[in-house]
Amino acid sequence: TQLLEQSPQFLSIQEGENLTVYCNSSSVFSSLQWYRQEPGEGPVLLVTVVTGGEVKKLKRLTFQFGDARKDSSLHITAAQPGDTGLYLCAGARDYKLSFGAGTTVTVRA
Amino acid sequence: SQTIHQWPATLVQPVGSPLSLECTVEGTSNPNLYWYRQAAGRGLQLLFYSVGIGQISSEVPQNLSASRPQDRQFILSSKKLLLSDSGFYLCAWRSFHSYNEQFFGPGTRLTVL
Numbered sequence: 001t002q003l004l005e006q007s008p009q010f011l012s013i014q015e016g017e018n019l020t021v022y023c024n025s026s027s028v029f030s031s032l033q034w035y036r037q038e039p040g041e042g043p044v045l046l047v048t049v050v051t052g053g054e055v056k057k058l059k060r061l062t063f064q065f066g067d068a069r070k071d072s073s074l075h076i077t078a079a080q081p082g083d084t085g086l087y088l089c090a091g092a093r094d095y096k097l098s099f100g101a102g103t104t105v106t107v108r109a
Numbered sequence: 110s111q112t113i114h115q116w117p118a119t120l121v122q123p124v125g126s127p128l129s130l131e132c133t134v135e136g137t138s139n140p141n142l143y144w145y146r147q148a149a150g151r152g153l154q155l156l157f158y159s160v161g162i163g164q165i166s167s168e169v170p171q172n173l174s175a176s177r178p179q180d181r182q183f184i185l186s187s188k189k190l191l192l193s194d195s196g197f198y199l200c201a202w203r204s205f206h207s208y209n210e211q212f213f214g215p216g217t218r219l220t221v222l
Contacts, residue, residue: 006152031208042199042213043153050208088152092209095141095160096168099152 003027004091006100014108016078021103023089024071030092032065032072037086037102046074079107111136115200115214122221128173128187130217132200135181140202142183143211144175147197159183195221 004025013019023032031050035043047056049065049072056063060083062075076083084107090097112135122128134140141160145153155168157175165175172191176184183200197218201211 033210035213040216040218042201042216045210045212048208048210086150090153090211095203095209096143096155096158097153097209097211098155101152102150104150 003098004089004100006087006089006103008103009101010104010106012106012108013079015080019076019079019105021074021087021089021105022071023073023100025091026070027091027093027098028069030069032069033090033092033097034063034072034074035088035090037088039086043086043088076105079105081107081109083107111202111204111212113200113202113212113214115198115217117217118215119218120220122190122219124192124221125189128185128190128194128219130185130198130200130219132183132185132214133181134202137181137202137204139180139205141205142177143201143203144183144185145199145201147199147216149197153199157185190221192221195219 007022031048033048034046036046037043047063052067052069054065060077064073087103089100114133143158144156147153159165159177162177173187197216199216200214203211
């Protein structure tokens with residue numbers, strides 16, 4: 001059983017469209033991380049959110065941490081082909097991370 | 110700056126053979142170290158973590174073991190590989206002073222035939 005549920009599992013959109021990926025749990029986390037992974041490579045950290053209700057922006061990416069620190073979302077505005085990849089959320093507790101199953105995002109040119 | 114290395118990058122091994130994957134971190138001291146396995150296009154499963162030399166915690170009972178002989182070295186081993194051990198193995202480190210951000214190595218693709 002996955003501690004963190006990510007949705008959707010797959011997302012294919014046209015360049016210029018917006019997208020949102022969701023990460024939900026019944027557990028509370030001390031922080032939540034989002035990673036992006038390319039095929040055959042290790043995940044790369046995009047952002048860490050710590051405070052309930054926190055919103056962070058990274059260029060066209062907006063990350064939100066739920067008020068109760070159980071869920072998070074990633075919104076990409078005007079997606080580009082370079083945004084293609086596997087997006088993973090991970091919740092932190094006791095020096096360990098629990099990962100969601102990932103959302104595979106494909107942005108078509 | 111910190112760097113994490115894993116080798117080999119790719120490995121093909123027969124069933125029943127031994128395994129040794131190595132991970133080293135540069136540019137930091139006393140990191141927490143982690144081994145994960147990832148199925149194709151899916152999330153990461155934590156296998157082992159270590160908070161110091163000789164200190165190993167196992168998350169999932171399996172055919173694998175881990176050791177930390179030096180502060181910045183983490184080794185994943187098996188005496189006899191199974192077909193189910195195939196996968197993408199990732200090593201990660203965490204700074205003692207952080208919000209649990211982990212930084213990953215490039216990974217090892219293991220295929221057991």
